[in-house]
Amino acid sequence: MTKRPIAIVTGASQTRDIGAAICRQLAMSGHDLVFTYFKATADWATSFTTELENQGARVLAIELDLGQADAADDLFDQVEDFGTPSILINNAAHSTMTDWRTLDAASLDQHYAVNLRAPLLLATRFTKQFVEAHLTSGRIIQLTSGQDLGPMPDEIAYATTKGALSTFTKTYAAAVAPLGITVNAVNPGPTDSTWMDEATRTALKPSFPFGRIGAPEDVARLIQFLVSPDGGWVTGQVIHSEGGFER
Template sequence: MDQLKGKIAIITGVSRLKGIGAAICRELAESGYHIFFTYWTEYDKKMPWSMKLDEPMKLKEELIAKGIKVSCMELDLTQYDAPEQLINQVSEQLGCPDILINNAAYSTNNNYSNVTAEELDQHYLINVRATTLLSSKFAQGFDKKSGGRIVNLTSGQFQGPMPGELAYATTKGAVDALTITLSAELAPLGITVNAVNPGPTDTGWMTEEIKKDLMPMFPFGRIGKPSDIAKTIKFLVSEEADWITGQIIHSEGGFKR
């Protein structure tokens, strides 16, 4: 715990209590990291899983009870100045951040027959542009000699095809390429950059039929949980992972497509 004293982590895309973002916040808070998270209720309210408007504040209260500093903000990451807004808020409220976890994502179903320029742009703005520019702004403001961490969330696009998710697969695939190149650029600054693919994870969107179809593909005999990916990320941002960078880690319980 002493080693982590004062470490500050940013986690984007934390609107729902059942989501991966919330699980990451909990896992890092348990280890003593201070937390700053962002959320955007307008997106999650439109999705089939929906959300309650008080979920971000409930999470904040839950994290504060663990004895760490917590702050958050509602932020539309598609805005040009969103990265600067976020880093400025974190610096003012908690201090210079050590860790950035790009968890926010945009995802809707589409394929070659119905994908539109508008829908592709929406995926790009969050999955590629926001991730890239926020990582850039984080690195530019990093004022320490070592210990910086960036973790991007990907979805295993190069593990196999994702029919029906053309825009999502295309833009998330770019995150893998970003991770590899950015890791080489930021190593001299003492920042590692990795991506994690959680595989199919039960965050509240799965129907019983979907779970039944997926279950045989998991050799452990269960569906992935948000806490599974959170534990992987906790390791990647730790001091023990300071020699791991530029990797795309498939933390998906041996999922077989």
């Protein structure tokens, strides 16, 4: 029996969020899953685990606050008995409105901890266990929001910390390519997941030439390609998969 690769997906906390869509897509394509959730109910995590298991996946659900300094160590300590992951999807994010009037040290630190520090520390822990397990093919993917395509003046802390992931992606890709690990970032553009209300949908829809807003499943399918053997020659890239979104 072929052993299923193990993927870690951070930030799967609601049925319609991007993290949940990624988990479903990877479970359907033959992966076992470790997903982290935060501010979700235990009942939801249990039911979502069952949903993924019904697709044939082994699943480990971990309640985790990625804002804590020891979050990466905590996660990998819990994953140790589950197996060695060959895929890391840094999807979790912290976002609040911060313009020049409201930005302060506390809000900046909160964004930094989840959006930048956690992905970097998770990536380094992932790489260390990858080497110790003598694996030869791995994938790291971060989710960004197109911060390098235009200004976000009402979300200064979010734009700054998530934007730094693009630089990290390019630098870390070069660092771990000799180990057989690819590192990429995906910007899915405005996605109709958990944050959109009807007014937002109405305002954004004309900016999509396909006549619809992006769905969580759109980015999940791209990530499935990137983690597959067919995606093994793509690394150090920030992929703007926005369905032609016009700013």
